[in-house]
Amino acid sequence: MNRFLAKISLFFLFLSLLISCNAVKHVESDQALLTENTVFLDGEKINDNQIYNQLYQEPNTRLLRVPIRLHFYNLARPDIDSILTQKYLDNPKKKKFLVDILSYKQFEKFLHSRKKFNEWIKNTGEAPVIVSKEETEKSVRRLNSWYWNHGWFNVETDYKIIPSEDKKKRASVEYYVQTHTPYIVDSISKRIASQVIDSLYDANAQDSHIKEEVQYKTLDYNDERDRLTRLFRNSGVYNFDQEFISFEADTVGTNYKVNTAVIIKNRPASEGDTTSTLPFKIHDVTKVNVFTDYAYANRSKPVTDSVQHEGYNIYSFEKQRYKPEAITDAIFIRPGNTYSDIARTRTYNRLNSLRNFKYPTIRYTPDPEDSTRTDLVANIFLTPQQKYSLGFDFEISQSNIQEFGIGFGGSLLIRNVFRGAENLEISGRGSVGSSTDAAASSDKDRFFDISEIGADLKLSFPRIFLPIDTEKIIPKYMSPFTTLSLGVSTQSNIGLDKRNLSGAMEYRWTPSRQLSNRLDLLNIQYVRNLNTDNYFNVYRNSYNELNEIVQSPNVVTSPDYLDEEGQLTIPQGAENFLEDIDADDGPTTGLNSAQLQIANYVKERKNRLTENNLIFATNYTYLWNTKENLYDQEFTRFRFKVETAGNLLSAISSVAGLEKNDNGNYKILGVNFSQYAKTEIDFIKHWDLGQENIFAIRAFGGIAIPYGNANSIPFARSFFAGGPNDNRAWQAYDLGPGSTGGRNEFNEANMKLAFNMEYRYNLFGSLHSAVFIDVGNIWNVLDIVENEEATFTSFSDLKNIAVGSGFGLRYDFNFFVLRFDIGFKTYDPAREEGNRWFKDYNFNHAVYNVGINYPF
Template identity: 65%
Template sequence: MKRLFAKILLFFLTPVLIISCNAVKRLDADQNLLVKNEIFSNGEDVKDSRIYSQLYQEPNTRILNFPLGLHIYNLARPNIDSILSEKFLENDQKQKKLVSLLSKKQFDRYLKSGVEFNEWLKRTGEAPVIVSEEDTKKSENRLQSWYWNNGWFNVETDYKIIPLENKEKRARIEYYVTPHEPYILDSINTDIPSKALDSLYELNKAESEIKSGTQYNTLDFNEERDRLSQLFRNNGVYNFDQEYISFDADTVETNHKLNTTLIIKNQRNNIGDSISSIPFKIHKISKVNIFTDYEFSNRNEVLADSARHEGYSLYSFEEMRYKPESISDAVFVKPGSIYSDIDRTRTYNRLNTLRIFKYPEIKYTLDPDDSTGTDLVTNIFLTPLPKYSLGFDFDVSQSNIQEFGIGFGGSFLIRNIFGGLENLEVSGRGSIASSTDAAKSNNDNRFFDITEVGADMKLSLPRIFLPVNTEKIIPKYMSPFTNMSLGFSTQRNIGLDKQTFSGILNYAWKPSKKLTNSFDLLNIQYVRNLNTENYFNVYRNSYEELNEIARQSNFEFNNPNNDPSLEIPNEADEFINYVVSDNFPNTGLNEDDFFNVLDIYERKLRLTENNLIFASAFTYLWNTRESLYDREFSRFRFKLETAGNILSALSGVLDYEQNEQGKSKVVGVAYSQYVKTEIDFIKHWDIGKDQVFATRAFGGIAIPYGNANTIPITKTFFAGGPNDNRAWQAYDLGPGSSGSILEFNEANFKLAFNGEYRFSLIDQFKGALFVDVGNIWNVLDSNTSEEFVFEGFQDLKELAVGSGFGLRYDFNFFVLRFDVGFKTHDPARPEGERWFKDYNFNHAVYNVGINYPF
């Protein structure tokens, strides 16, 4: 296998080595390829990437120190038209031969395709960066500007172009910077003739971005302009603009001190041909008019309905469809308040989150009834979206338990169902799939043997629905919502077949643009298994182990022969009862076999029992990503979930029935009780030239207590798969060093760490190199097997390491991903034999996914 891997590597590297010799083949004799930039400040090598980013020319992009884009560009012929003309058009004999063979139309298309392919190579590749005296001078000027903008007003710069002696047509550039002493801000004075602005400035002077004693920085002055503009516009100065702000700096004979004066001019006032200036004034909102069903087509029609609520005037061209208090509650611009940009922005955001209206329009005009010229009339134009919306979705999938699957669904949305801006969404979903599992019945030869059907109903209210007022804790600018949902699904598959009922009462709010909070006051889930007698057909590994133990025991098989097997389900259950109910010496088994049967029995009970989960959960999400195109951002998520506490608290009032294990039952099911927490952190760094380094760290633990010894399988963790450790398939890693001996491996403690270097290849094709680290373990539950359990930091040596590479294609609105993962450190192998033992394509795991893994 090592020889095969070497051959594959040689296959890819050979053309690379061949074309790498021709990196400068398109350059003229007097041209040099730029291979390196170096910047020296006072003779010392500069490392700051911000300073290097000022350079006008940078060397060609390299992937693993190889300029792939440059070589692709060099594959293109610079004079393709003359080459094709000489080869085909000017050679009558060859032209006639090809025309007779292809036809004239196909011949012309052949020539055109050659030109188009040549142009594609140029577009896809990267033209050689040729050292230019003019561009180098531009880089020098940019360096000079950067240092000047950071306080070094007397900076001196120079450069030198140095051809490489040992490589033809290549050169590097050295830039030399002598900053000299920087300038420090000294006195800060003001010239603000408007009393209103001067008063606002003095009240908020402590928050200034420019401070005496700090080194001059142009960005600080720009940020101070932004701060002052926002300050004034959020405190009533409706018509203020940044162009009124300027700074006057004095550096003459100040011993490298800078004395600055903040100047804020009066407002320009144009009357006819004359221009004058008047002091800025504070404006307040006198009226707020809301047009609830405005459209451009009805702008000139007569209003048919109106209403008033807490100073707001609401108008409608038809009968009013909205409760006035609901509409006014979504508007932050209040009659009688001071004008504020924040109020306008919050109104836009809140109205958009309702999913009731198209993007609203808010206009301000001077109140004609006000003689002082300070009152503003606010007109808000709302255009409703359709009352009803219908949506459909369809997808095709593949996983480790199904060869092929088709999913489909639909949703029906009713907007403003009760007149208070509530939305009701009813959705249905279904799927059919073909299994890969051996548990398929011999009498069931259907291709699609997995089916699932479900339905959900969700009501969304634009407020916190509680009997107490939460305005002081969660003000309306946080866009609060109450979501109530009910769900049902039934699943028929190769497994145990399940019915699931769920109900959720959720509150969500956004304290800021980056922060989102979500609180499930109630999250109720009831899972009912319909086909428990099929357990040992599904979990074949458990059955094979049980059957082997039975052959070594005194158990009498129903069909004894030379190779007896336990019949499923009755005989397998009889053998378990035979072992568990008797003292193991009478069964002919040793102590290890007895406890193995006991483990199989306890796992079967857990996986076949019905679940009742009465949970509450809080999720904190901080995300600096503003759009799909952000390349540098961070994301932090914390979730805390508890279950069973309410039912446990009622145990003193209600007389619960007990099951065989002594656990309390509600509606015939032992309820789950646990605490679960998850911490997930993602960080992306943009390292330039279409390259990103992405990392993720995840930790999660779920601890049973009280009425439970284990965690419901729907609440446990698994490892492996296209979005986790890609060197293992989903559910195929762990727990611990057990070696994934079960069909579906899960546990209640998980650690996962991922690092990925992403880079551009050709056109929309992207590449990636990644390392995934992680595993799952059992902790503080009923499992006591040493290889399964996390007992301390020494078990961190059981962290699995996978590494590999990936190829992605960016469709702009989503990314199609293909990753290959290799087992780098396998904790299932004996110690000393865990590193790089299956590091080859035969043991690789191939993952296909949509979008990036994190």
């Protein structure tokens, strides 16, 4: 820890040295460093980022008002070549000395490395932004253009460069914008040559982006051009393009009104040397030809296999590998339908989602049998991927449970298993690790004392696999899939040791690019604990609480439960002691009410964590995500999930007349099956503030309520708090429940609230930083736990929400981000009221998190 603190101190010392540097070190005497831009709109200062983004020159990026990247840039030597020449090449003694030590080749490499390092400093830093009259005038023209495009046609824009009075070689720029009266759209007319286009325009005029009595905006006209192009092309006008649409805006003598005309001429056509215009027409697709095994090598080969299905012509150069319906169900270009861009796009997307073909090619040609040249033939060329694909995984991990872990796995993907584009994936996985737990181990000399091995089988169908027709509810263009999965795994020497058997029947469909749905009609999990006698070795805090009770002078218990040091033996002594607290005539007596409450709490938790679990659940997940790609910095993500478990088994048990046990619960296969209702809501929002500055928030709420056959939630379905992707001031499983202070090694509960805010900014190059605030906690509610400190009974318990804050560094490797965060306990609900704020706000009590990619 001391070594780490020394590194942190060195880092801040380095920052201090940077800050103390002269920011205008490389600014010439006749130049000025740009310190600030200010825009005045009609005499009032504004702070609209959209306006400031129009300026060509922006001041150097700052962190806490300090231009760190500029200071780093100033560390570079602008005349490095002459410096190296004078210092080494023009100094024979020094040159000879270095050549004798390094060799001439190494000497040249040494000089080159000095140049490269100097260049790296320049590229990583940020050159001083020098006030430029030319760039400022370009900014004025851009501001003028922005306001003109928003309806202020008489806008006037000016600027002033203001030298700093107290600091040399620095200046700010002020921009002055006078908008005057804006122009309003008054009338909208049309001049459309083609009757087909005219009819389509009139039928959809109510959807126009250009509205009367609305201030003119150029973007509205661009959006209208896009809308009309989509409308016509999706209505059968195959050869229509944006370039055929123009607008005429008349503002002469209109008293700040804009009279708009939509102009669409006939399309140009040429035949030989003759050029003419032709009216647009509706095009129908008369034939759809599908080549299922196309390759460049096959282009000249004859077709050897063909079949017709629902009007489609399906061809193959070899024996047909796919059932006809597997192909036609993925194609939305229908023979006899009008041409549509949407149908073509949906066909691309669906064929790609099958994971059976490389990117398909779709070509339209005029139907040679049609003399009017309005009919089209669609040719779809599919290139199959390899039937078998192998994949391998390897990863190194670290967590609060294990100091070091190695994971590995492999998978075999078999495509088109039943000739219906089904995919079968067989995978195996394993891991070994070194635990951080102090649990007793049979072999303490082993470094790898954690192991897990598992296997999974997954079969995917490109349809909703149900005995009823779901086409009206979930059309094929929503890319429906059904997945049947089966998995088994076993863990050794991690906690109680577990064997896990799971199975699921999952449906997925995607109505749009932003929206996806998932329904697990059946999600079955059976968890068997293999080493329950090891409970008190793993959960040492519970064991220590029992020992404190046993050693109290008021408590008497059997000497047979204790070892030579007066400690409860494991497992027999501790388990017998817990059994005695409910017995009227046992050897254990004298517990007061507080001790009895603690012992009961330990007993209830032990019974819950050591019992086997049978979870027979159904869940639905709704996901809305506007993120378009990996590099999209501004988006919204909303996830809602609801799950119920045990209802089917409860109904079967009741109908079958099964007997309940002494606790009033049914058992299936000797296991008290879980019954509960659970819901989760997760909201994430990112704002792009420009110059690689991002503000991100997340809000999460979840609750799981047991009922019927259960009075608690299985550990695998409960919530925990803390960790690198949650509240970073606490380690995973260390926070909560409520104000208990994390009394157990693995603290979990059935209700959770979490809120996160993070401001991300660039330091230099690929190195980024962030400051954050994490808020949240977990509680027990409506379950078997009765501890008031751990339960949520009213809104007054929100005072036990924990607050963590801190900062972090992130290095972007393009394909992933390595993250290091330091979290400080800002408000700790485990402390006494009135003594919770900033009591452990120091590096000695900080939590250091290492993670991959951003936390949300």
